[in-house]
Amino acid sequence: MSTTPPVPPRASVDPRGPRFAAWVTSAVLVAVLATGWWPLLAAQALVFAVGAFAGLRYAPYAALFRVLVAPRLAPTDEREDAAPVRFAQGVGFGFAVVGALGYAFDVPALGLVATAFALAAAFLNAAFGFCLGCETYVLLNRLSIIKPKVGTAR
Amino acid sequence: MTGLYVALGTLLVAAVVGRLVRLRDGRNRRARAAALPEDVRRVLDPADGVTLVQLSSQFCGTCHQAKALLTDLAAGTAGLGYADIDLTDRPELAKELAVLRTPTTLAVAADGMELLRVGGVPKREDLLTALRPHLSA
Numbered sequence: 001m002s003t004t005p006p007v008p009p010r011a012s013v014d015p016r017g018p019r020f021a022a023w024v025t026s027a028v029l030v031a032v033l034a035t036g037w038w039p040l041l042a043a044q045a046l047v048f049a050v051g052a053f054a055g056l057r058y059a060p061y062a063a064l065f066r067v068l069v070a071p072r073l074a075p076t077d078e079r080e081d082a083a084p085v086r087f088a089q090g091v092g093f094g095f096a097v098v099g100a101l102g103y104a105f106d107v108p109a110l111g112l113v114a115t116a117f118a119l120a121a122a123f124l125n126a127a128f129g130f131c132l133g134c135e136t137y138v139l140l141n142r143l144s145i146i147k148p149k150v151g152t153a154r
Numbered sequence: 155m156t157g158l159y160v161a162l163g164t165l166l167v168a169a170v171v172g173r174l175v176r177l178r179d180g181r182n183r184r185a186r187a188a189a190l191p192e193d194v195r196r197v198l199d200p201a202d203g204v205t206l207v208q209l210s211s212q213f214c215g216t217c218h219q220a221k222a223l224l225t226d227l228a229a230g231t232a233g234l235g236y237a238d239i240d241l242t243d244r245p246e247l248a249k250e251l252a253v254l255r256t257p258t259t260l261a262v263a264a265d266g267m268e269l270l271r272v273g274g275v276p277k278r279e280d281l282l283t284a285l286r287p288h289l290s291a
Contacts, residue, residue: 033161080215087213112160119161120168128172135255135274137213138241138248 011082013056015129018085020069021051021061022126025092029119033112038103041115045096051089056082059089084134088125091133091140092118179274182284185260186252186271193247194239195266202235204261204269204288211256212242220257220275227278233289261285 025044032041051059095118102110121132133140198205206224210217221238228236241248241256251260259276261269261284269288272281 030161030165033157033164036157081218084213084215112157116160116164119164120171123165123168124172124175127169128176130172130175131215134211134213134215137211138209138245138256139254141211141242142245142249144245 011056012079013062013082013085014065014070014076015078015080016073016076017056017062017065017070018080018088018131019126019129020065021059022122024061024064025122026119026126029115029122032099032115033119036103036108036111038100038111041096041100041103041111045093045100048089048093048096052086052093053090056085056089084131084137087137088121088131088133092121095121175274180272180277180280182270182272182276182280184270185268190260190262190266190268191247191250193244194251194260194262197237197239198262198264198266199235199237200264203233203264204285205235205237205264207260207262208236208238209248209251209253209256209258209260210238210240210242212240214256216275217257220259223275223278224259227282231282231289234285261288263288 028040028044047060056062095114099111099114102114124130124132194207197207206228208220208224225236228234241253255273259272263269270284
């Protein structure tokens with residue numbers, strides 16, 4: 001019962017897609033912090049939501065990657081599980097929503113802090129390929145007040 | 155203007171954190187839990203001197219990389235076993251084991267004592283070198 005049963009084949013993506021998306025996300029979040037313009041953060045929240053809840057196939061930055069970037073790169077056999085990427089998008093969505101509400105309702109400190117957290121996570125993913133939300137899932141789960149688990153988005 | 159400073163500060167902190175994570179990634183670390191709970195002891199094969207217990211989660215990006223490396227290592231090393239525990243729905247066990255990230259791999263002796271642990275995808279040679287003294291028995 002403790003060991004994992006054999007897993008069925010799972011959805012996967014070209015790992016360079018999420019890296020590209022993380023760079024775009026980082027740029028957008030820097031712009032949000034610099035301008036404090038909440039509609040931009042709300043738009044980013046929407047982008048996160050599509051990736052997390054509808055699927056990476058529909059994620060805007062992933063589409064951008066497929067159309068603009070992927071054709072210029074050598075094809076790869078390398079695959080990455082889609083579930084962690086979607087989970088991370090869900091975490092990003094949470095921070096973006098909190099941040100946008102902070103900015104929109106004149107609590108700029110909340111907007112700054114929430115956006116900064118999202119930026120840190122996006123930049124770690126973009127520059128280091130380190131998915132903060134994924135790797136620390138067990139920690140988030142431990143700290144989560146919504147038992148028994150967070151992030152059911154798959 | 156404050157926002158721009160916050161952005162630059164955040165990028166700086168994230169860059170430092172990223173470098174630290176990269177430095178620690180895959181390195182052997184000291185054991186955290188001396189005697190492991192029953193949930194972990196249960197997956198040990200008494201025939202193996204040391205078992206590599208990989209702690210995974212469903213949202214783990216590099217768990218299958220770690221699994222491929224560790225199963226291969228265990229298959230090619232006498233007295234070394236491999237087991238996988240999914241912590242996705244078991245936050246209490248994650249807490250008990252003081253695990254913050256997946257994959258984390260515990261090297262566990264046959265008597266249920268933790269020898270060392272590795273966060274991230276382990277480095278094959280480093281891990282084998284550290285385990286060798288425990289495998290001779």
